[in-house]
Every structure is written in C-alpha cells, then in structure tokens.
Amino acid sequence: MPVVDRGRVAAALPGYGIGGELGSGAFGLVLAGYHQELDRPVAVKVLTSPDPGAAVDFRTEARLLSRLDHPHIVRTYDCVVRGDLCLLVMELLSGGTLAHRALRPEAACAVGLAVADALTHAHAHGVLHRDIKPANILFTRDGQPKLTDFGISKVFEGSASTASRVVGTPRYMAPEQITGQRLGPATDLYALGVVLYELFTGTRLAPPELPLPVLLRHHTEVVPPPPPGVPAPLGALLLRCLAKRPEDRPAGARMFAFELARAATSVFGRHWLDRAGLPVHLGADVRALTTRRLPRLPRPQDRSALPAA
Structure with a gap:
C-alpha cells in the first residue's frame, strides 16, 4: 500500500x-x-x-x-x-470487528442471521460481496453487526457472473471462486459458512499451517467432517453451506436465514435471539421462527458443547 x-x-x-x-x-x-x-x-x-x-x-x-x-x-x-x-x-463503526470478538453460541447465530439478511438485500440489488470474513463484519458501539468492504464486489446479472479475476481471502474462498468459475449468491454463503464454522467450533476449517496451494486445494477437494461439538441441526446446515457445488448449498441467503433461525430455535429454544444480546434487525417472518415452540434436542448438554469462541 x-x-x-x-x-x-x-x-x-x-x-x-x-x-x-x-x-x-x-x-x-x-x-x-x-x-x-x-x-x-x-x-x-x-x-x-x-x-x-x-x-x-x-x-x-x-x-x-x-x-x-x-x-x-x-x-x-x-x-x-x-x-x-x-x-x-x-x-464509523467503533465496536471493532468480528475477528476480535468472542461470542456465545446464540450471539454467533445472531450475527449469521444479520449477515444473511444483509446479503439478501445486496444480492437483490445485483451485488456480490465476494470477501465475507470476520474482519469485514464490524460492530457499532451498541453491538449491532454490519457488513462492510464491498470493494471487490461485482454487479452480476441474472443468477451468476463470471469473475474477471480471482479475488478474495483464501481462507474463506468458495471452490468456484478459486477455480475462476461462475459466481453467484452461493459464493457468499460458502464464505459465511466458513465464518460460522470457525465461530461454532473455535477452530479453522483447514489447518492454519497449510501453504497456500494446499489450502486452496483443501477448499476445492476436501469434504469437511461434521463440525466437532456442534449440535446436529446447526452442523448439518453448516455442511450444506460448505458444499463444493454451489447448487448443493442453501437456495439463497434468505432461505439460509430461515433455516438458521429454525435450527437455532431447535437447539436453544424459543426467544433465543432476544437472549443473544445483539441488536439484530430482521423481517417478521424470520424473527417469528426464533419465537416458535419447536422440538428441542433431546440432550441438554448439546447446547453447552458449543464453545464461546
């Protein structure tokens, strides 16, 4: 610079x-x-x-x-x-970045919903972010999460766009981003899936010591195992976000938000979003899923299995 x-x-x-x-x-x-x-x-x-x-x-x-x-x-x-x-x-966002915050599991899900809602809005306006990562998720003074740095975003027409160059942060890049294939909303969902995987498990999706070529091959070829210690509803959703083929991921950021809200409610119980402690602005239909009475996981220890990282 x-x-x-x-x-x-x-x-x-x-x-x-x-x-x-x-x-x-x-x-x-x-x-x-x-x-x-x-x-x-x-x-x-x-x-x-x-x-x-x-x-x-x-x-x-x-x-x-x-x-x-x-x-x-x-x-x-x-x-x-x-x-x-x-x-x-x-x-000016004075609350720091997600990279420097330790979040309880409910708060991590709340951030996921906030980013998904932001992506729903951006994708509806033809904008891909292409660099979702903790350093680009910032907080206001009162803790409201905001997505920033659309500096490498690109207008796409229809359902996908061909990237003119490979850009992004390797640790969070989708397979199609690495190989220079057509990009779409599912590209941002993959990166969000990596972010949430790290938040829920306290570990990286790929070993941190991997050299760059091996890291990129890891994203394109290695199928991730179920995230350790993460309750099944959330773990299954994460693995769908991390699917190698874009068509195997959730059908858009809005659908992902519905599925995340429903999965979190089945794990944490009704009104979990209110207990998360972060100001999150969502549509009434998504927020309603956080207040409904859904079947809970049979083992209460599953909730405590999520590390606050």
Whole structure:
C-alpha cells in the first residue's frame, strides 16, 4: 500500500478533520475522520493507484454501496476522486470487528442471521460481496453487526457472473471462486459458512499451517467432517453451506436465514435471539421462527458443547 499524503486527503475533503489510521488492506487504507458541520465521526477509505482504471472501479464501488440501504450494511456518505486519489466516506463503526470478538453460541447465530439478511438485500440489488470474513463484519458501539468492504464486489446479472479475476481471502474462498468459475449468491454463503464454522467450533476449517496451494486445494477437494461439538441441526446446515457445488448449498441467503433461525430455535429454544444480546434487525417472518415452540434436542448438554469462541 503506497504511503498516503494526509495533506492531499484533507485538501480533497474540506470540512472534514482527518485522524489516525483505523486499518489497511490490499484494497485500501482507512482513516478516522470527522465532519465538522454535521458533528459526525466518519471513516475515510483511501485508495491511491497509478492505474487510471482504479478510479473507475472505486466510483463503481461507491455507486454500489449507495444503493445498499440496510441496517446491517455500513452506510456510505460520500465519494471523492482527485486524480489518483480516491476517497470513500463511510459510517464509523467503533465496536471493532468480528475477528476480535468472542461470542456465545446464540450471539454467533445472531450475527449469521444479520449477515444473511444483509446479503439478501445486496444480492437483490445485483451485488456480490465476494470477501465475507470476520474482519469485514464490524460492530457499532451498541453491538449491532454490519457488513462492510464491498470493494471487490461485482454487479452480476441474472443468477451468476463470471469473475474477471480471482479475488478474495483464501481462507474463506468458495471452490468456484478459486477455480475462476461462475459466481453467484452461493459464493457468499460458502464464505459465511466458513465464518460460522470457525465461530461454532473455535477452530479453522483447514489447518492454519497449510501453504497456500494446499489450502486452496483443501477448499476445492476436501469434504469437511461434521463440525466437532456442534449440535446436529446447526452442523448439518453448516455442511450444506460448505458444499463444493454451489447448487448443493442453501437456495439463497434468505432461505439460509430461515433455516438458521429454525435450527437455532431447535437447539436453544424459543426467544433465543432476544437472549443473544445483539441488536439484530430482521423481517417478521424470520424473527417469528426464533419465537416458535419447536422440538428441542433431546440432550441438554448439546447446547453447552458449543464453545464461546
């Protein structure tokens, strides 16, 4: 990542104060900011590139984000391009990332429902995320989870799209993403399945010491075993998300949300979502599944088998 000239950033954003670095990655640097007139803290995503196409890609990202108005997707306030400097002004999420949170099992399911609802909204607008991972799931100060960093998302038409390049985080990439095949909503569900597998088991889907080529082959060829210590309804749903073929995964993020809500209720009992302790905004039909009286697992120890990781 090139060194960022904060003076140029400040000059491109009159009316904003520019603070310290909040994070960085392959697709940009994020700085703290403050809109003085509106008395509002913000996050400023910075991208500098000598490639003229970078500005076009960045504007595309901003347009995509501006279309996504959802309580579990980070808000985008503004986009500014000055030569090779591209700035995206976003909602500041001060609660940290999922990568740095330890969650009880009910809370992990609540995050899964929130992300699934966000993906349902994004997919309905023709947007794939393509980089679902704990570092891209952030929290507000009061603990509301939000999906961020659609920087490598891509508009798709119909049910799938052909990716022009392989992008994503290898630890969470779907088989079709690795092999350069056609992508669709099931691609994001695979990554969400990996995230939830890690949350429920406290372990990685693949051994962490694997070299990159072996890790990628693990995603494309190795069928994962049932997640250890996870009650059957949740474990079976995770394995369906991790199916090698997209058509064998749940039929869309909305259907996954229904199945997750139903499975969690069978494990944790009625009103588990209220006990999860996180603000989650869902449709009435999905939330209703968390309050219904469903058959519980016969062994109460199954609930305690889920580690708080």
